[in-house]
Amino acid sequence: MELSERLDDVRARISAAETNAGRSHGAVQLVAVSKTFEAEAIRPAIAGGQRVFGENRVQESQGKWPDLKAETPDIELHLIGPLQSNKAADAVALFDVIETVDREKIARALADETKRQGKLVRLYVQVNTGMEPQKAGIAPEETEAFVELCRGELGLQIEGLMCIPPAEENPGPHFALLARLAKQCGLDRLSMGMSGDYETAIAFGATSVRIGSAIFGAR
Numbered sequence: 001m002e003l004s005e006r007l008d009d010v011r012a013r014i015s016a017a018e019t020n021a022g023r024s025h026g027a028v029q030l031v032a033v034s035k036t037f038e039a040e041a042i043r044p045a046i047a048g049g050q051r052v053f054g055e056n057r058v059q060e061s062q063g064k065w066p067d068l069k070a071e072t073p074d075i076e077l078h079l080i081g082p083l084q085s086n087k088a089a090d091a092v093a094l095f096d097v098i099e100t101v102d103r104e105k106i107a108r109a110l111a112d113e114t115k116r117q118g119k120l121v122r123l124y125v126q127v128n129t130g131m132e133p134q135k136a137g138i139a140p141e142e143t144e145a146f147v148e149l150c151r152g153e154l155g156l157q158i159e160g161l162m163c164i165p166p167a168e169e170n171p172g173p174h175f176a177l178l179a180r181l182a183k184q185c186g187l188d189r190l191s192m193g194m195s196g197d198y199e200t201a202i203a204f205g206a207t208s209v210r211i212g213s214a215i216f217g218a219r
């Protein structure tokens with residue numbers, strides 16, 4: 001299958017999942033995850049009308065996205081991988097949305113950088129819903145206080161919550177937990193669902209799904 005067919009297939013499935021969940025058409029944004037793929041492999045997705053992309057490494061993104069963004073100015077780029085504070089300046093300069101805010105140090109670095117660069121970057125707080133020691137994200141029970149700190153003292157605009165459920169578990173309860181936490185925080189955007197579970201995520205209220213291999217192929 002060509003990339004354009006896989007992209008159409010994913011779009012059709014998102015659309016069907018929206019309908020099945022009683023949600024309006026277009027309620028769910030597709031973030032096409034292009035990590036590890038080079039610009040040549042990404043251009044067909046852009047040609048197919050895709051404008052929102054996700055990457056998990058700042059440095060890798062700096063190698064391909066400045067040119068792609070120059071070619072197609074309305075691209076929206078999301079950082080979906082862990083961010084180190086020494087990369088905050090580069091991340092703020094390149095990304096439109098950072099989905100992996102998960103600790104005070106990085107929140108402070110982002111607050112400083114967005115002020116310094118005069119750039120508004122939309123932010124998501126990543127929650128470690130499975131409490132996995134190796135995984136990034138704030139603990140569920142600390143989420144509300146952390147969002148409060150970001151919005152209050154740090155003056156950051158938090159748009160929603162993001163999670164990556166444990167690979168071996170049924171993702172439903174994790175999606176439900178993220179939705180519940182978002183509600184507690186007064187947030188209405190949920191970034192959850194990947195190639196293997198995005199239809200489930202949409203049933204639990206995802207407003208964006210991050211899909212890589214189902215579009216670009218195996219990594």
Ligand SMILES: *Cc1c(COP(=O)(O)O)cnc(C)c1O
Pocket residue numbers: 033035056080081164193194195196210211212213214
């Ligand atoms: C790689 C990645 C994805 C996409 O995963 P696929 O299974 O290829 O769809 C989604 N979210 C994050 C945070 C990722 O790192």
